[in-house]
Amino acid sequence: MSGKTLYDKIWDAHVVDTQDDGTCLLYIDRHLVHEVTSPQAFEGLRMAGRKVRSPEKTIAVPDHNVPTTPDRVKGIENEESRIQVEALDRNARDFGINYYPVNDIRQGIVHIVGPEQGWTLPGMTVVCGDSHTATHGAFGALAHGIGTSEVEHVLATQTLIQKKSKNMKVEITGRLRPGVTAKDITLSVIGATGTAGGTGYVIEYMGEAIRDLSMEGRMTVCNMAIEGGARAGLIAPDEKTFEYVMGRPHAPKGAQWEAALAWWKTLKSDDDARWDKVVTLKGEDIAPVVTWGTSPEDVLPITGAVPSPEDFKGGKVEAARRSLDYMGLKPGMKLTDIRIDTVFIGSCTNGRIEDLRAAAAILKGKHIAPGIRAMVVPGSGLVRAQAEEEGLAQIFIDAGFEWRLAGCSMCLAMNPDQLSPGERCAATSNRNFEGRQGRGGRTHLMSPAMAAAAAVTGHLTDVREMMAETV
Amino acid sequence: MDKFTTLTGIAAPMPLVNIDTDMIIPKQFLKTIKRSGLGKNLFDEMRFTQDGREIPDFVLNQPAWRNAEIIVAGDNFGCGSSREHAPWALLDFGIRCVISTSFADIFYNNCFKNGILPIVLPAEVVAVLMDDARKGANARMTVDLESQTVTTSDGQSFAFDVDPFRKHCLLNGLDDIGLTLEKGSAIDTFEKVAAQSRPWV
Numbered sequence A: 001m002s003g004k005t006l007y008d009k010i011w012d013a014h015v016v017d018t019q020d021d022g023t024c025l026l027y028i029d030r031h032l033v034h035e036v037t038s039p040q041a042f043e044g045l046r047m048a049g050r051k052v053r054s055p056e057k058t059i060a061v062p063d064h065n066v067p068t069t070p071d072r073v074k075g076i077e078n079e080e081s082r083i084q085v086e087a088l089d090r091n092a093r094d095f096g097i098n099y100y101p102v103n104d105i106r107q108g109i110v111h112i113v114g115p116e117q118g119w120t121l122p123g124m125t126v127v128c129g130d131s132h133t134a135t136h137g138a139f140g141a142l143a144h145g146i147g148t149s150e151v152e153h154v155l156a157t158q159t160l161i162q163k164k165s166k167n168m169k170v171e172i173t174g175r176l177r178p179g180v181t182a183k184d185i186t187l188s189v190i191g192a193t194g195t196a197g198g199t200g201y202v203i204e205y206m207g208e209a210i211r212d213l214s215m216e217g218r219m220t221v222c223n224m225a226i227e228g229g230a231r232a233g234l235i236a237p238d239e240k241t242f243e244y245v246m247g248r249p250h251a252p253k254g255a256q257w258e259a260a261l262a263w264w265k266t267l268k269s270d271d272d273a274r275w276d277k278v279v280t281l282k283g284e285d286i287a288p289v290v291t292w293g294t295s296p297e298d299v300l301p302i303t304g305a306v307p308s309p310e311d312f313k314g315g316k317v318e319a320a321r322r323s324l325d326y327m328g329l330k331p332g333m334k335l336t337d338i339r340i341d342t343v344f345i346g347s348c349t350n351g352r353i354e355d356l357r358a359a360a361a362i363l364k365g366k367h368i369a370p371g372i373r374a375m376v377v378p379g380s381g382l383v384r385a386q387a388e389e390e391g392l393a394q395i396f397i398d399a400g401f402e403w404r405l406a407g408c409s410m411c412l413a414m415n416p417d418q419l420s421p422g423e424r425c426a427a428t429s430n431r432n433f434e435g436r437q438g439r440g441g442r443t444h445l446m447s448p449a450m451a452a453a454a455a456v457t458g459h460l461t462d463v464r465e466m467m468a469e470t471v
Numbered sequence B: 001m002d003k004f005t006t007l008t009g010i011a012a013p014m015p016l017v018n019i020d021t022d023m024i025i026p027k028q029f030l031k032t033i034k035r036s037g038l039g040k041n042l043f044d045e046m047r048f049t050q051d052g053r054e055i056p057d058f059v060l061n062q063p064a065w066r067n068a069e070i071i072v073a074g075d076n077f078g079c080g081s082s083r084e085h086a087p088w089a090l091l092d093f094g095i096r097c098v099i100s101t102s103f104a105d106i107f108y109n110n111c112f113k114n115g116i117l118p119i120v121l122p123a124e125v126v127a128v129l130m131d132d133a134r135k136g137a138n139a140r141m142t143v144d145l146e147s148q149t150v151t152t153s154d155g156q157s158f159a160f161d162v163d164p165f166r167k168h169c170l171l172n173g174l175d176d177i178g179l180t181l182e183k184g185s186a187i188d189t190f191e192k193v194a195a196q197s198r199p200w201v
């Protein structure tokens, strides 16, 4: 018999019941909730007269709709957004779940708050009505997004009806070159596999380049597993993981910590584990990348040129034509010649302290190009406070960036932070879909360092050139 | 949830690949706290100009497909955000079945929770169905969940796979939560054991 993968091990530890056809009832250790995908679920509970089964394992925070301007203490102007946030306030209170309201310094993007507060721990099952729940996989937790009906199901039963996915290994061998980051890894993997390449799988990321990443970097990699179509992304926990978790408010303490640690250390794939699919990339081959189109698979090294629809096959030809038209780009144009209007640094992909450090390192002593609008939206109130303490906030402000409060902001533009039609943005978020950042808005995805470099020059830029300058 | 047994209706061809949930229902319509009423904004940015006029080229604006109940789509339909507003909007518009070569995982799950049947078929078959769908209102496709077949307007029939448990729930319009609550004692037992083996959770 072959060994088990990390996914197999976590799965096996959470099966409550198995039906004849393989459908399982899976126990859920942590349920994260935000204001957009939960109101109908709570309404469903009320209508059926049901309770939240485990309020102590349920954590809610408003993030998608909240304004990120300093005046938000005065309340949310947009009526629908206000109603949604108020509904979450009320639901959290009525059902007795853990809650970080808008004006709590611990408020932030749900996928940043969970790990920061120690709710996310190795070996757990974590779900949220949000596709980027994959982020928590960086801790060796089985974490994935669910729909609102499933949110209601988890609230009522603390379980989820699931069928097991297949195992996929994504190995990044060797070391990254200077200027290349976790974001470039995760985008390059999607570029290689396509946005449906991971459909039906749970990915485990391994290899030296993954081990070398910080916890922040690992979260960036797992965050975008969903953009590759996978249900979840995982990274086996190691000393870095344990160090990150230790001492967090909801992490185990004392004897419980020791017991937890002993189990966590067993959480890795066996050497003889069986994989249904394997993808290997060489760390040295990965360059700083950007997206040119309207799908996260439309990835190219920054040294490249805009492709032509004829470079593709099948349905992608038409999709590429539509993308180029939407993005206002001509085939053959150098990527570094693409001028931008706006820079957005933030989101659950790249709104953590390390991301702000990486961007600030490029911006130090520089100023954004004339006419550029640039904003930094820290992923949580605590990230914001730390960045202020480290002097990063001042670097951003001196460079001409707006220094915002925590939230999802221009990642999906449900709050007032939006692109106008035709406006072109260098963004550190995870989706470049049509209209994602505002109707008609044009998004190029990239790492925080690359976004900072673009802010300085006013066009897409190879950050490595700017690094050479600073040396 | 409404049962799904058989459906005979007009199918709209949408050959574009990677139709994401932001296209199906743009985020400005996610601010609702209700499940209903989203159909008028289905595919909003593809269907309407910024000032709210219909874009005539868009398939669901053309007379032949305004009453479509089935969509035949390009690869990887429903990718992106987990928003269940996407199947809610489809359902509210009147779509009960989507056929493609592949679906994004969360969207696929969400369909079953709302009485929509997502059908995965090989590229050659989807191509045949796409051609049939292009015939518009004169052609009606039939989807039979019990026998697991899709039949074109000219009588070609294709078998599809569906998970037996999901089929059972869809055929009978069963509510997952009710089914799971019947297993309450298994959940209690699991929690007792877990409290011993992983007390920190």
Ligand code: SF4
Pocket: A063, A064, A109, A110, A111, A130, A132, A347, A348, A349, A407, A408, A411, A412, A429, A430
């Ligand atoms: S930051 Fe963006 S991707 Fe992340 S949870 Fe918020 S809206 Fe979703």
